[in-house]
Amino acid sequence: xxxxxxxxxxxxxxxxxxxxxxxxxxxxxxxxxxxxxxxxxxxxxxxxxxxxxxxxxxxxxxxxxxxxxxxxxxxxxxxxxxxxxxxxxxxxxxxxxxxxxxxxxxxxxxxx
Amino acid sequence: xxxxxxxxxxxxxxxxxxxxxxxxxxxxxxxxxxxxxxxxxxxxxxxxxxxxxxxxxxxxxxxxxxxxxxxxxxxxxxxxxxxxxxxxxxxxxxxxxxxxxxxxxxxxxxxxxxx
Numbered sequence: 001x002x003x004x005x006x007x008x009x010x011x012x013x014x015x016x017x018x019x020x021x022x023x024x025x026x027x028x029x030x031x032x033x034x035x036x037x038x039x040x041x042x043x044x045x046x047x048x049x050x051x052x053x054x055x056x057x058x059x060x061x062x063x064x065x066x067x068x069x070x071x072x073x074x075x076x077x078x079x080x081x082x083x084x085x086x087x088x089x090x091x092x093x094x095x096x097x098x099x100x101x102x103x104x105x106x107x108x109x110x111x112x
Numbered sequence: 113x114x115x116x117x118x119x120x121x122x123x124x125x126x127x128x129x130x131x132x133x134x135x136x137x138x139x140x141x142x143x144x145x146x147x148x149x150x151x152x153x154x155x156x157x158x159x160x161x162x163x164x165x166x167x168x169x170x171x172x173x174x175x176x177x178x179x180x181x182x183x184x185x186x187x188x189x190x191x192x193x194x195x196x197x198x199x200x201x202x203x204x205x206x207x208x209x210x211x212x213x214x215x216x217x218x219x220x221x222x223x224x225x226x227x
Contacts, residue, residue: 034215036215041223043202044218049215100157100216104153
Protein backbone atom coordinates (compact mmCIF):
# COMPACT_ATOMS: atom_id res chain seq x y z
CA UNK A 1 0.00 0.00 0.00
CA UNK A 2 1.31 3.45 -0.88
CA UNK A 3 1.87 5.90 1.95
CA UNK A 4 -0.19 8.57 0.16
CA UNK A 5 -3.04 7.44 -2.07
CA UNK A 6 -5.19 9.33 -4.51
CA UNK A 7 -7.80 8.32 -7.04
CA UNK A 8 -6.05 8.93 -10.39
CA UNK A 9 -9.30 9.93 -12.13
CA UNK A 10 -9.86 11.49 -14.55
CA UNK A 11 -12.73 13.40 -13.07
CA UNK A 12 -14.67 14.90 -15.99
CA UNK A 13 -16.99 17.68 -14.81
CA UNK A 14 -18.94 20.42 -16.58
CA UNK A 15 -18.04 24.06 -16.09
CA UNK A 16 -19.64 25.46 -12.98
CA UNK A 17 -19.77 22.13 -11.16
CA UNK A 18 -18.44 21.44 -7.71
CA UNK A 19 -15.89 18.65 -7.46
CA UNK A 20 -14.07 17.11 -4.51
CA UNK A 21 -10.97 14.96 -4.25
CA UNK A 22 -9.79 12.94 -1.29
CA UNK A 23 -6.32 11.80 -0.42
CA UNK A 24 -5.55 9.22 2.26
CA UNK A 25 -2.28 8.84 4.12
CA UNK A 26 -1.12 5.89 6.16
CA UNK A 27 1.47 7.34 8.53
CA UNK A 28 -0.14 8.89 11.59
CA UNK A 29 3.09 10.83 12.27
CA UNK A 30 2.40 13.00 9.23
CA UNK A 31 2.53 16.61 10.29
CA UNK A 32 1.68 18.92 7.43
CA UNK A 33 -0.27 18.64 4.26
CA UNK A 34 -0.46 20.40 0.94
CA UNK A 35 -2.27 20.41 -2.37
CA UNK A 36 -0.23 21.11 -5.48
CA UNK A 37 -1.48 21.70 -9.00
CA UNK A 38 0.45 20.31 -11.96
CA UNK A 39 -0.35 21.20 -15.55
CA UNK A 40 0.59 18.83 -18.33
CA UNK A 41 4.38 18.66 -18.78
CA UNK A 42 4.94 21.44 -16.24
CA UNK A 43 6.26 21.62 -12.72
CA UNK A 44 3.95 21.28 -9.68
CA UNK A 45 2.89 24.56 -8.08
CA UNK A 46 1.69 24.97 -4.53
CA UNK A 47 -2.08 25.46 -4.50
CA UNK A 48 -2.63 25.60 -0.78
CA UNK A 49 -1.49 24.26 2.54
CA UNK A 50 -4.04 22.30 4.55
CA UNK A 51 -4.60 23.36 8.14
CA UNK A 52 -6.25 21.40 10.91
CA UNK A 53 -9.17 23.79 11.09
CA UNK A 54 -9.70 23.69 7.34
CA UNK A 55 -9.00 26.61 5.08
CA UNK A 56 -10.44 28.32 2.06
CA UNK A 57 -8.90 30.29 -0.79
CA UNK A 58 -11.51 31.66 -3.15
CA UNK A 59 -13.23 28.72 -4.83
CA UNK A 60 -10.91 26.19 -3.19
CA UNK A 61 -11.47 24.62 0.23
CA UNK A 62 -9.09 22.19 1.88
CA UNK A 63 -9.85 20.06 4.91
CA UNK A 64 -7.93 17.67 7.10
CA UNK A 65 -9.34 14.73 9.02
CA UNK A 66 -6.60 13.38 11.26
CA UNK A 67 -8.78 10.70 12.84
CA UNK A 68 -9.51 9.10 9.48
CA UNK A 69 -6.19 10.17 7.97
CA UNK A 70 -7.37 11.93 4.88
CA UNK A 71 -7.32 15.37 3.35
CA UNK A 72 -9.74 16.76 0.84
CA UNK A 73 -9.88 19.48 -1.78
CA UNK A 74 -13.18 21.00 -2.88
CA UNK A 75 -13.41 23.16 -5.98
CA UNK A 76 -16.55 25.20 -6.46
CA UNK A 77 -17.78 26.75 -9.71
CA UNK A 78 -15.20 24.86 -11.79
CA UNK A 79 -13.50 26.75 -14.61
CA UNK A 80 -11.94 25.36 -17.76
CA UNK A 81 -8.61 26.62 -16.41
CA UNK A 82 -8.93 24.32 -13.39
CA UNK A 83 -8.16 21.35 -15.65
CA UNK A 84 -4.94 19.90 -14.28
CA UNK A 85 -3.57 17.15 -12.06
CA UNK A 86 -3.87 17.78 -8.33
CA UNK A 87 -1.13 16.30 -6.16
CA UNK A 88 -1.58 15.55 -2.49
CA UNK A 89 1.62 16.01 -0.46
CA UNK A 90 2.26 14.92 3.10
CA UNK A 91 5.21 15.98 5.23
CA UNK A 92 6.36 13.79 8.10
CA UNK A 93 9.34 13.32 10.32
CA UNK A 94 11.81 10.68 9.20
CA UNK A 95 14.77 9.95 11.51
CA UNK A 96 15.08 13.51 12.71
CA UNK A 97 14.44 15.17 9.38
CA UNK A 98 11.28 15.92 7.44
CA UNK A 99 10.24 14.13 4.32
CA UNK A 100 7.68 15.11 1.73
CA UNK A 101 5.66 12.24 0.29
CA UNK A 102 3.82 12.88 -2.97
CA UNK A 103 0.67 11.18 -4.16
CA UNK A 104 0.42 10.20 -7.81
CA UNK A 105 -2.19 12.86 -8.47
CA UNK A 106 -5.85 13.15 -9.44
CA UNK A 107 -6.55 14.36 -12.94
CA UNK A 108 -9.39 16.86 -13.40
CA UNK A 109 -10.93 17.79 -16.74
CA UNK A 110 -13.44 20.61 -16.77
CA UNK A 111 -15.62 20.44 -19.87
CA UNK A 112 -17.31 23.34 -21.67
CA UNK B 113 12.37 37.96 -9.77
CA UNK B 114 13.36 35.16 -7.42
CA UNK B 115 12.99 31.58 -8.47
CA UNK B 116 14.59 28.31 -9.44
CA UNK B 117 16.09 27.84 -12.87
CA UNK B 118 16.64 24.42 -14.35
CA UNK B 119 18.51 23.82 -17.56
CA UNK B 120 18.34 22.48 -20.11
CA UNK B 121 14.60 22.07 -20.61
CA UNK B 122 15.13 19.02 -22.84
CA UNK B 123 18.14 16.73 -22.83
CA UNK B 124 18.99 13.70 -24.91
CA UNK B 125 21.51 11.18 -23.66
CA UNK B 126 23.19 8.38 -25.48
CA UNK B 127 23.65 5.01 -23.85
CA UNK B 128 26.68 4.97 -21.56
CA UNK B 129 26.94 8.74 -21.33
CA UNK B 130 26.94 10.87 -18.17
CA UNK B 131 24.90 14.06 -18.27
CA UNK B 132 24.54 16.89 -15.77
CA UNK B 133 21.32 18.77 -15.06
CA UNK B 134 21.64 22.28 -13.71
CA UNK B 135 19.58 23.78 -10.86
CA UNK B 136 20.14 27.33 -9.61
CA UNK B 137 18.03 29.29 -7.12
CA UNK B 138 18.16 32.91 -5.98
CA UNK B 139 15.60 32.53 -3.20
CA UNK B 140 18.24 32.20 -0.49
CA UNK B 141 16.75 28.81 0.37
CA UNK B 142 18.79 26.47 2.54
CA UNK B 143 17.43 23.16 1.34
CA UNK B 144 17.41 21.85 -2.21
CA UNK B 145 16.04 18.63 -3.66
CA UNK B 146 16.03 16.53 -6.80
CA UNK B 147 13.00 14.50 -7.78
CA UNK B 148 12.18 12.24 -10.65
CA UNK B 149 8.67 11.91 -12.09
CA UNK B 150 7.56 9.02 -14.26
CA UNK B 151 4.12 8.64 -15.85
CA UNK B 152 1.57 7.31 -13.37
CA UNK B 153 3.96 7.63 -10.43
CA UNK B 154 4.40 10.19 -7.76
CA UNK B 155 7.54 12.25 -7.43
CA UNK B 156 10.41 10.21 -6.07
CA UNK B 157 13.28 11.78 -4.14
CA UNK B 158 16.76 11.26 -5.58
CA UNK B 159 19.00 13.45 -3.40
CA UNK B 160 18.60 16.39 -1.06
CA UNK B 161 20.86 18.93 0.58
CA UNK B 162 20.19 20.96 3.71
CA UNK B 163 23.39 23.01 3.74
CA UNK B 164 26.38 23.72 1.56
CA UNK B 165 28.87 20.86 1.20
CA UNK B 166 26.40 18.34 2.58
CA UNK B 167 23.83 16.15 0.85
CA UNK B 168 21.89 12.96 1.55
CA UNK B 169 20.57 10.12 -0.57
CA UNK B 170 16.87 9.95 -1.17
CA UNK B 171 14.83 6.91 -2.08
CA UNK B 172 16.29 6.28 -5.54
CA UNK B 173 19.88 7.60 -5.47
CA UNK B 174 21.51 4.73 -7.36
CA UNK B 175 23.00 5.90 -10.65
CA UNK B 176 22.92 9.58 -9.67
CA UNK B 177 25.39 11.98 -8.05
CA UNK B 178 25.14 15.56 -6.79
CA UNK B 179 27.25 18.35 -5.35
CA UNK B 180 26.44 21.42 -3.26
CA UNK B 181 29.45 23.70 -3.43
CA UNK B 182 27.33 26.86 -3.34
CA UNK B 183 24.05 27.61 -1.63
CA UNK B 184 22.50 28.64 -4.94
CA UNK B 185 23.46 25.59 -6.97
CA UNK B 186 22.63 21.87 -6.77
CA UNK B 187 23.56 20.08 -10.02
CA UNK B 188 22.52 16.49 -10.64
CA UNK B 189 24.61 14.07 -12.70
CA UNK B 190 22.86 11.12 -14.27
CA UNK B 191 25.53 8.49 -14.73
CA UNK B 192 25.71 5.55 -17.07
CA UNK B 193 24.92 3.34 -14.06
CA UNK B 194 21.33 4.62 -14.09
CA UNK B 195 19.63 1.99 -16.20
CA UNK B 196 16.34 3.75 -16.88
CA UNK B 197 17.06 7.49 -16.88
CA UNK B 198 14.28 8.65 -19.20
CA UNK B 199 12.05 10.79 -16.97
CA UNK B 200 11.04 14.30 -15.97
CA UNK B 201 13.51 15.69 -13.42
CA UNK B 202 12.41 18.37 -10.98
CA UNK B 203 14.54 20.47 -8.69
CA UNK B 204 12.95 22.10 -5.66
CA UNK B 205 13.92 24.23 -2.70
CA UNK B 206 12.49 25.53 0.53
CA UNK B 207 13.60 27.94 3.15
CA UNK B 208 13.55 25.95 6.34
CA UNK B 209 14.25 22.26 6.49
CA UNK B 210 12.48 21.46 9.70
CA UNK B 211 9.53 23.84 9.43
CA UNK B 212 6.66 21.73 8.36
CA UNK B 213 4.40 24.48 7.14
CA UNK B 214 6.38 25.53 4.12
CA UNK B 215 5.89 23.91 0.76
CA UNK B 216 8.40 23.66 -2.04
CA UNK B 217 9.23 25.93 -4.92
CA UNK B 218 9.92 23.88 -8.03
CA UNK B 219 11.98 24.61 -11.09
CA UNK B 220 10.36 24.11 -14.49
CA UNK B 221 11.99 20.72 -14.94
CA UNK B 222 14.30 18.94 -17.34
CA UNK B 223 12.93 16.23 -19.59
CA UNK B 224 15.67 13.64 -20.15
CA UNK B 225 15.41 11.07 -22.93
CA UNK B 226 17.82 8.26 -23.72
CA UNK B 227 18.41 7.83 -27.44
